[in-house]
Each structure stands twice: as structure tokens, then as C-alpha cells.
Amino acid sequence: MSTENKKVFEAMDGNTATAHAAYAFTEVAGIYPITPSSPMAEHVDDWATAGRKNVFGDKVKVVEMQAEGGAAGAIHGALQGGSLATTFTASQGLLLMIPNIYKLKGELLPGVIHVAARSLATHTLSIFGDHSDVYACRQTGIVMMCSHSVQDCMDLAGVAHLVAIDGSVPVMHFFDGFRTSHEYDKIEVMDYDFLRSLIPADKLEAFRAHALNPHTNPVVRGDNQNDDIFFQAEEAQNKHFEAVPEIVEKYMKKISEHTGRNYAPFTYIGAPDAERVIVAMGSVTDTITETINTLVARGEKVGLIKVYLYRPFSQKYLEAVLPATVKKIAVLDRAKEVGTREPLFLDVCYALRNHKDITFIGGRYGLSSKDTNPSHINAVFEELKKDAPKEEFTIGIEDDVTNLSISPIDIHVDADYTSCLFYGLGSDGTVGANKSTVKIIGNNTDLYSQAYFAYDSKKAGGVTRSHLRFGPTPIHSPYYINKADFISCSQESYAFKFDMVRDLKEGGTFLLNTVIPAEEIENRLPNRMLKALADKKANFYIINANAIARETHMGSHTNTILQSAFFKLNEQIMPYSKSLALMEASARSTYARKGEDVVNNNIAAINKGSEGLVKVEVKPEWAELPTKAQLFELTGDAHYDNNVQRINALEGYDMKVSDFTNEIVIDGSMPENISFREKRNIAAYVPEWNAEKCIQCGQCAFACPHATIRPFLMTEEECAKASEIAKENGFELTYKEPSPLYGKAKAEGLKFRIQLATENCVGCGVCMTVCPVGDGTKENPRALTAKPIATQMKQQPVADYLYKNTPEKPQYGNPNTVAGVSLERPYFEVSGCCPGCGEAPYYRLVSQLFGRDMLVANATGCSMIYCSATPSNPFATNDQGEGIAWANSLF
Template identity: 50%
Template sequence: MIKRRTQTMDGNTAAAYASYAFTDVAAIYPITPSSQMAGLVDEWSANGKKNIFGETVVVKEMQSEGGAAGTLHGVLQSGALATTYTASQGLLLKIPNMYKIAGELLPAVFHVSARSLASNSLSIFGDHQDVMSTRQTGFTLLASSSVQQVMDLAAVAHLSAIKSRLPVLHFFDGFRTSHEVQKIEVLEYDELAKLVDYDAVKAFRDNALSPNHPVLRGTTQNPDIFFQLRESINKFHDAVPGIVQYYMDEINKITGRNYKLFNYYGHENAENIIVAMGSGCETISEVVDYLNAKGERVGLIEVHLYRPFSAEFMLSQIPKTVKKIAVLDRTKEPGSNGEPLYLDVKNAFYGVENAPLIVGGRYGLGSKDFKPDDVMAVFENLKLDNPKNDFTVSIIDDVTNKSLPVSDISIDPTPEGTIACKFWGFGSDGTVGANKSAIKIIGDNTDYYAQAYFEYDAKKSGGLTISHLRFGTKPIREPYTINRADFIACHNQSYVNKYDLLAGIKNSGKFLLNCIWNEEELNEHLPASLKRDIANNNVEFYTINAVEIAKEIGLGEKINMIMQAAFFKLANIIPIVDVAKYLKEEVEKSYGSKGQKVLDMNYAAIDKGFVSMKKIQVPESWKTANDEEIKKNSEVPEFIEKVIFTMNRQEGDKLPVSAFNEREDGTFPLGGTAWEK
């Protein structure tokens, strides 16, 4: 297999890149977390980038989601291949047009960074609630589980839409995949152009509404023929699984990968398996490897083609030895007898002799982290004589008692040689931008695999940011936040009293603190819990006064270049001479238009960052440092103290369902911000 071009990018960029190749017109309207896809297509179009047809994509930004959907529909009827990018309520506003687009056999493609729907609260984060609201529209639904899959299956989506005459909704997990940065292999436009069915493209264009060959389309029908007309499209949907697999096979030939409608991963004689789709499959596959290496027989069915649901193909992939199946849905359907994927899998086994026991559960709503220990809990449940059905993982449900108990076995299936780094930053201080630059430098200039993910406070500017970077010699299949870190940096000294900064740091890990304190002042200002974490984990502790350095140089509060240089110095991944070169090249890209003075200030920040760290000699007394007694304010309302303050400490994951008793409608008391301050 020829070595392919690699590039470090996030899921949104991968989808935008692949979709641009096949698009004549993009009808767009921004909504988090899909806006970046539309923004990139708009930027590339403005710069004259050509698609595989040798044309620049025409971009139409509308004033609403409904406007974008209507424009898309009209453009398709005029014979142009059209694409849009959306999520959440934005997708729901397109549903009326989706029925028309599918019913009229128009090959649209929607790229959806799947996101929660607002209910008793609003969340901008990821799950499959929006996509599941469209499964009855007639669209083909195609799921990607990783950034690499987004690149590859986005192409499959467009190719299949053209061939099948049916629209495709290609989806991947909002934020978790859309904003995760990975080093991936890039599909080239010239090789994608060879895969297009140009006869189908011509037939589509010839069928467009035109005054040169007028027809009547979009009629109103009575009970005599409406039913028959709806049933007439069955053959098109029946053909979709074969068409999608055909194009998966074509991509497999190009890349050497092995895409199927349903991919089985695990022991060939597995007894217990999980069925899932989306980024959670990466975590599950990692645990499957871990358990099978220890003598268990487990596996995973990773769903790619969700609609039409090919029960026949799914059954052909499941080992005959399977006795129990857990189906995981990243959505919630109150009042249903089970979530959608669970019901589809159950239905697929209807009438099958010696069918396995099948249970279903929910995970990952609102981007709730789905970690290896959660997968362990699911497999532990399957070992029971009577596994719990209708369960949840990752939370504590002490009201309806649906949650699975946390597994007694905490595992770390991370491949040997993977380095995990965590950065606590302040919204708008440049930390996130610097870490995006850092991971691209590592990914694009070394043989390391690289991954980055960024957690944002909803306040964004001025709020907390946590950056998670991993790099190593083996592919990284860890779509969850870092809970075992080799390196942790804190870019804001006030955080030492607010958060558990070193939770999960490995023994002999490294900790870099940006602060104005000298060694004596550190002893005075650091809380006892942080001192104990440093001393008892043999942490190499460094400080740097990036704030003072930035002021001296003239950068004001922008400490990002200083801290980035310090990270590279401590991480020791790339020779410093090369790091300096790469960082200064990034500075030229970012600030070249702002003049030589700005460039020189940033160059100085890099040079200072390499040499301004101080290693702290950790006193033996820190191992047994005593906590100071904290006086509780008796005036703080109970909800503020037990819920809001817990959330502010970044420990909201520990809150049980019962914490929201009598607040089920989402009503919170006023005054929370005042108590925060």
C-alpha cells in the first residue's frame, strides 16, 4: 500500500474537505457545533478552490435554517448537487423539507455534527437526539466514529447519494468528533473523481426542472393513489445497502481500510458483544482488545449504515457463538419501550433460532464522557444471569435506579508509549489556540500519531478551558478526556484553589504552573491537597512567570507562546532547534500581517519560554500537608452549595440524579452568579 499524505485536522475540517469535492452549491446557516464546516467551505470558495468538476462551489448563506433547507431543495430541483451542514434544532427545522427531498429522489447530502436537543435544559454538546428525529424522513443515515472515518465516509455519502438518487445524512458526534483533532490520511480529489458515476450525475441534471422540458412535479394526490405512489420508492431504498457497501469497498481499495455497513471487531468466538455507533465505538474497541488479551471472548458491532437498516447484513457479521448483546444508544426517547438502535437490533433477531439475550442502555447524553470503565460496567452487566435492561452508564441514578454500578476493575487500555498532556487555561488567554498549534506541529512534523480535544466552559471568553493532548507511536482510539496524565500545566494561578488540578497525574509526571510566586510564597499559597498530590506522586514540579515575561515583551496578557515553548521544552518530543523553527513559522502564519514588531515580540516569547522555567525542590513536609479548616457560610442556599459549587469545581459528574429532585423541569434558583463571585 502506497504511503498516503497525512494531515492533522478535526472532524469538521475532514467533512468539509471531502464534501467540497462533490458539491455544486452549499446552502448554509450557522449552528454550533457544525458552523466550522460551512465556514471552511465558504472560505475555500472565496479563495477559488475547485471541486472535482473543476468548478468553485457556490455558497448561499441564508437567514434561517428553514431558508437554507428551502434553498437546498430548490437548488437540487434545478440540477445542482447540493450540500448543507447543521445540527440540533437546526436539523429539526429542516425536517419538513427533508421529506420532500427524499420523496422526490434528490441526492442531497447533510453533514451533521450530532448534538443534543433542548428539553428541560439546553446543551450545545453531542449525542444522537437530533439525528434520531430524522430517521423516518427517507434519508440514508450514515455514521462515522472517528476523524479518519469522517474523511472516508463523507466521500461514501456523496458517492452513494448520486448513485442511489436518495439523500444522505452523514453524522458524527458533535464536539467529540467534530472538534477532535487527529492526524489522519487524506483522500485526494483526483482519486475521488474516478469513483463518481457520471451517468448518474448526467441523469440527475437532465431530470432538473427546466423551461426547456417542462413537467408537473410536487402534485397533490387523493386517497386513490397517494399510498401507491409512496410505496413505489421502495426499490430505491432496497438498493441503498448494496450501493453504500460498493463505495465502501472502493474506499477500502484506495486506503487499505475495511469499511462495512456493520463492522465486527473482537473475538471470532465471542459470547458477549456490544452494538453501538459513533465515537463510543473507539472506546469499546479499545476495551475489547484489553479483555480479549486477558482471555475473555467479547466483541463489538460498529454500525455505519443506520438507515436503511440492513438486518440481514448485521446478522451476517455477528459470530454464531454470541449469547448476550448490549445495545448502546446515545439518545433518550421518553415513553418508548427502548431506544431506536436497541429496538432495531431486537427486531433483526425476531424469529431467529437460538437468538441471544438482548438488553439496551443509554450513554453519553450531552457529551457525557464515555470511558473504558463505563464499557467495563456494560460487559460486567452482560456476565450476569439476568442482565439489567433499560440501563444507563456514566451517571448515578439513585431515583429510578437504572444506572449500572461502576465496575470494580478500573482499567487503562492506552497503548504503551502514548503520552497524555492536560492544560488548564482561561478563555481568551490563547491556551486553546496554542495547543491546536502544538498538536499540528507534532502531527505534521513527526511520525507520532496525535490527538487533541478541548473542553470549554459555556461562558467561553473568561471561562475555564481544558485542553487534552495525546501523542504516541500507535493509533489513538481514545475519544474521552484524559484521566491519567503524564504532563499537566496550569496557566492561571488562581486555579490552584478552585480545581483538583492534578487528579489522575501519573507517578513521576510533570506539572508546570504559571504563577508569580517564588518558592517561599508557593509554600504559603498552594493548598495542602495540591502539595500532597505533588509530593506523594513524585511529580516533577516547575513554575514559570509567564505573566511578567509577557508584560516585559509587550504582549500584555497573551501568555500562549511562552507556555507553548515551555511545554515543548519539558515534553522533549522534538529537538528544541526544530521546535523553535516550527513555532516561529506558526507565528509568521498567524501574525505576519500585523508587522515585524508583533512578530519579534512573539519570537521573543518563544525564546523566553524555553529558558524561564524553574524546577522546584519539593519539601518532604508536603507529603503530610494538613488542610486548613474552611469556614462554611451558613447563608449559602443548599442548592447553590451542593450543586452549583460542585459544578464550579468541575465535579458535576459526581452529582446523582437525586440532586435534581423537585427541579425536574429545569428550574434553578436565581442568584447563582452572585455566589460564584
């Protein structure tokens, strides 16, 4: 990445930017993965494997340990041996490093920890971002620096290493998990030659010479002291750490001069004569800056102090940027401290304790990546206008219990970018295609780009929302898009589940991937969507990307087709001919390793993507269509309606604090028997059973990770009932005599049937692959064959009856056989695991064997996530209300 003295820009995320600068100064990396920091370690590992050199001309030695405590121990040892060592972590992983952080600090070792700051697991685990993990280290003595954006990560990750070497201190460099770690921005890349030029050679030499060495430095370090001297020895380091802010300022100044971007321990943005000021750190500062720019243009006296150096917290540098005119300060903390006030608030109040004329208030925001947008910031500035503002407040939520929240106040911030929002299904390639789009636009045009991806926590099959912005100037909007120029949806079923058009600008464009032909759209899409399209005077396009995918041999991969359609409908970003050429080039380089056929299929799909677009006339009279109050049907089950269904409809963002005070959920508990009811409808193709061919082996049920295909032995009465339900749904129920495997059932006149739960099946195809009948060809099909889900929806009412309203009959099979155990009730069904997961069938099998007696302490990992992705879990109880009791035990 040589810059040859000219600026080089690239689209990347915060983890990549940090890893780029960290690699430059690292000799040993002790690593252990944890979301959302893992990509930093993965990049360093990949680059080392590829032979990339750091600024010393060496490859980084990467050591993967068995936990974060080990990773911290490994870098401690490497540093004592004279190697510059680094690690990467987040959340409870960082907490596991705390014992060694104290050692690094006490032994004055220049280790660096890069942290993608993430919520700590409390009543629940969350992979998303806030500052509770880094705050938990503030007392260790490690120097703590904050990056506020992806560009900051690139610019300041190196400063962390330089400060460590120069100051002989450990440094933690942190930034917002997900919001910054996973946000893609087009940024200026830092050149290694320049970074090399900043190394304090004398300090580095001193560090090396000080290393433990049996030949040159045989000393004992980290000794054992007693009550006579420990205290004094601690105080003896005071001057050493007091020097740190000046060292930080020195390197930030050098970076500022080199980049033209302003860095210092604290910086100020806003009116020079500001009276109302916010102090904050992290990505929210960009949102505050955007809001301030608008307010200052209106003549309001407001400003922002950005915290770049959090520890040591320097009163001198804070006072240096504080306008003399300030009367009120609001400090924003991205964490909650119980029993006292939040850390940054306390730091600011103490540092400015001599400013008796200033009023201080403090607020919490953004816990677990909760979105914070300009309307929330505007509300804080309005609160500061009051004679008696709330001393303690929250923003971004509605607290109707303790009434601490401040309501958002809408504000229009000027933006010269195009905003695009993409709804996708986890693992359907939408996110990957959008990352590719950002790179195509960011790396091949003068445009700046930003991309942020919002997920739920299902391993796959959940809803993803990609927030993309493109514009001629750098983009500083780290919050969700709620006024989109363009919205795309890759899943037809979302039209019935979510209010997607709500976030479309008036006159914006909406694209839906659907099998519904244009002439039937009016009759088959919900009124809510049609009305919203008419209200917004939207441009409405549809595309049958699934059919194009089949036609171009892309299977179920519709992502490149929809990417092409996006470029076609957004020629204001780039002429389509240019984007077409770039998409084709990207497909060639991405799929070259997979062979020419795959490349050609992708190119064909890309070309068809624009041809398949159909414009649908939005009729003004749709605006008069009646709509229902809810997106979902109410069931009368209070928890299911008020909690599960609302969260699944993406209404969780707007739920109030009081929705979580009831005894069912307040301590992080979740009722069971939820996942089967959710009926996520995410498969494109599902198996159809052929009774005639089936040999009743039970292998399909044994292999299905989701427990959505099961054998049933029906009594005469049950068979009659199931047949009646089938008839009501327009088909003839098929079944057969039980095989000799179920001899007793046959003798008693029971009937055998394999039943699919269509709306819960994820379409992974595992059951069809394991079915031992036939060979899967047209001439010799298996007993299960893939059919479009629409043709099998009629099966679901029968599944509801057989799965939930008939007793299990394990007595007819031998539980030591595959066929027999498949008759046992699964106490684990329809989990949030990936389609085709190889692990989940074991969980299901164990639940069949022992479920009514199981109490599980589930360590953190995939199974923890797919067993507890709120609002649903895969556990079911039997008729006596017995089932699996489960809890997560960390790491």
C-alpha cells in the same frame, strides 16, 4: 492537496475532514450556522472565496440563508435545478430541515446533509453532542450514515455524496458533535483525483437530465395526490430504497481497498467466537475497541458491531457480521427516548428477532458529550456476564433515583502515547496554542496526535481543559485524560478552585503559571495541591508567564510562553531545538499580517518560555499536610453549596441523579442572585479609582458590560461603615463631595465614590478606555488606571457592602442622563459574556431602566448563553425579591 500517489497526513478536526470531502462533490451549499457544525460551512465558504475547485472543476456556490429551514429549501431548489447540493447543521437546526428532508426523499433527490450530532434543547439547551437530533430524522426516509472518528469523516463524507448520486436518494452523514467535530487527529487526507474517479457518470448524467428545465424538461414535480393513490405511490418507492445498502457497501468497499481501513454497513471487531457483544455507533466505538483489545488479550470472548449505515437498517448486513457464537448483546444508544426504548436498541432487537437464543439489553450513554471511558465499557461487558443483566441501564452517571446506572469497573488499557492536560481560561489563548502544538507535532513528525477541548458554556472566561495525546501509532481514545503525564495550568487562581493534580500520573510533571516566587510556594499554595504533588511524587515547575508577557510586549497573552515551556518539559516528544524552530516558524506565518513587531514579540516570548521555568522541590512531608473535605467554603445556602459551588469546582461530572430531582432545578429553572457571589477572579489587571481626578460622569459604569464598577452616593452612616471595612482590609477609603450633577445629594451631605467589584471584574479595560479624564499616559493618567488584581483584592469587601447592603439611590440623579441612570440598580450583572462585549451593556442598561418589570423571551444566540450558563445567571433581584423573569425561546 495532491497526494501524487503517496499518502498525505494532516492534523485536523472532524468538521474540516468532512468539509474537505463534501466540497469535492458540492456545487451549491445552502448554509446557516449552528454549533458545532458551523466550521463545516465556514470552511466551504472560505475555500469557495479562495477559488478552490471541486471535482467538477468549479467553485462551490455558497448561499447563506436566514435559518436552517431556508438552507434546506435552498438545496431542495438547487437539486431540482440539477445542481448537487449540500448543507451542514446540528440539533434543532436539523429539526427545522425535517419538512424539506421528506421532500428530498419523496422526490428522490441526491442532496447531502452533514450533521455534527448535538443534543436537542429540552429542559435546557446544550451545545454538546449526542444522537437525539439525528434520531429525530430516522423516520423521514433519508439514508443515514455514521462516521465514528475524524478519519472516518474524511473517508466517508465522500461516500455520502456518491451514494446520493448513485442511488438517487438524499443522504445524511453524521458524527458526534464536539467529540468528533472538534477533535483534532492526525489523519490521512483523501485525494480529489481518487474521489473523482468514483463518480458514477451515468447516474450523474441522468440526474442532470432529470432536472426541471423549461426547455428540456418542462414537467410538474411534487404534485398533490389524494386518498385514492397517495398510499400506493409511497409503496412504489420500496424497491428504490431497498437497493441502498448494496450501493453503500459498494462505495465503502472501494474506500476500504484504497485506504486499507475496513468499512461496510456494519463491521465487527473482537473475538471470532465472541459470546458477549456491544452494538453501537459514533465515537464510543473507538473506546469500545480499545477495551475489547485488552479483554480479548485476556482471553475474554467479547466483540463490537459498529453501525456505519443506520438507515436503511439492513438485517442482511447486520447478520453477516454477527458471530454465530453470540449469546448476549448490549446495544448502546447516545440518546434518551421517553415512553419506549431507544431507537438503535429497538432496531437491533427487531433485526435479530429470529435469534431466540440471544439476550438483548440496552443502555444509554454519553448524553450531551458525557464522557464515556473504558471503565464504563468494561462494566457493560461485566453486566453481560450476569445471569440476569439489567435490561435497561445507563453508564457514565450515578443514578441513585431509578438505580438504572451500572458502576464503572476500572480497566487498564495499553497505550503508547504521552497524555497532556492543559487548564486554561476561555479566550486566554490556551486552546489556540494547543491546536498549534498538535499541528506542529502532527505535521512535522511521524508522531500521531489527538486533541480534544472541554469547555464550560460561558462565552469567555470559563475554564477550558485541553486533552492532548501524542504517540507513534494512531490514537483511538475518544475520552478525557484522567492519567496525565503532564498537566499545565495557565491561571494561578485555579490552584485554589480545582483539584488539578488528581488526574496526574505518579511521577508526572505539573506546571503552574504563577506570580508566586518559588520560595513562597509552600506557604501560599493550598495544602490540597501540595499534598497531591507529594503523593504523586510529581515534578513541579512554575513560571511567571504574565511577567514574561509584559516584558516581551505580549500584554496578557501568555499562551505561546506556556507552549514553549510545554515543549521544553516534554523533550520525549520532540527535541526542544526542533520545536523551538517550528514554533518560531508558526509565529512567523500566523502573525506575518500583523507586522514585524508582533512577530518579533511572539518569538521573544517563545524563547523566554523555556528560560522562565523554575523547578520547585516537592517535599515528601507535604504528603502529611491536613486538607479540607471541600474545595470551597460552605455558605449554608443548600442550592449554592450543593449545586453552584460543586459545578464551579468541576465536580458536576460526579453529581448524582438525585442532585437534580428537587423542584428548583428539575424543569430547568435556576435561582437568581448567583453570579455576583461566584467571584471568578479571572482578571490579571483591574481598574483603580482616583477620587481626585474623577469628574463623576458615570461613563465607566455605563460602559461596563459586567456591572462591576458603579457609582455610590453614601450617607454618613454608610460612608463610616465602608471606611471601617476598608480599614479592616488595610486601606483608606477615598470619596468626594458629589458634583453638581447630583446637587440634591450634595445638599444632603452624601459622599460620592466609584466602587469596583474586584473579584467579578474581568479586566476588559472598557471603563478605563471610556473614562474622559486625562489621556491615559503616565503624565496625564485617567481617573481609572490598570493595576495588578492582587493589589486591589482589598476592595472586594467594600464592594460586597456597597453593592449588596446599601439601598440604591436613583432619586439623586436624572435617569435621562448617563450619570443618573448609573445610580439605578442593574438587574443584570457579571454575565458570562466575553470581556468587553458590546452587546451586554445594552442588556444591563435595559435592566436598569425596566428590570423589576421585565419578562424576557430570549432567542438563541450569545445573550441566551451568557444569561443562562449553568450554574449561574446574571440576574439579580431587589429587596422586595422582584427581578427579571427569563426563558429561552428557540431560534
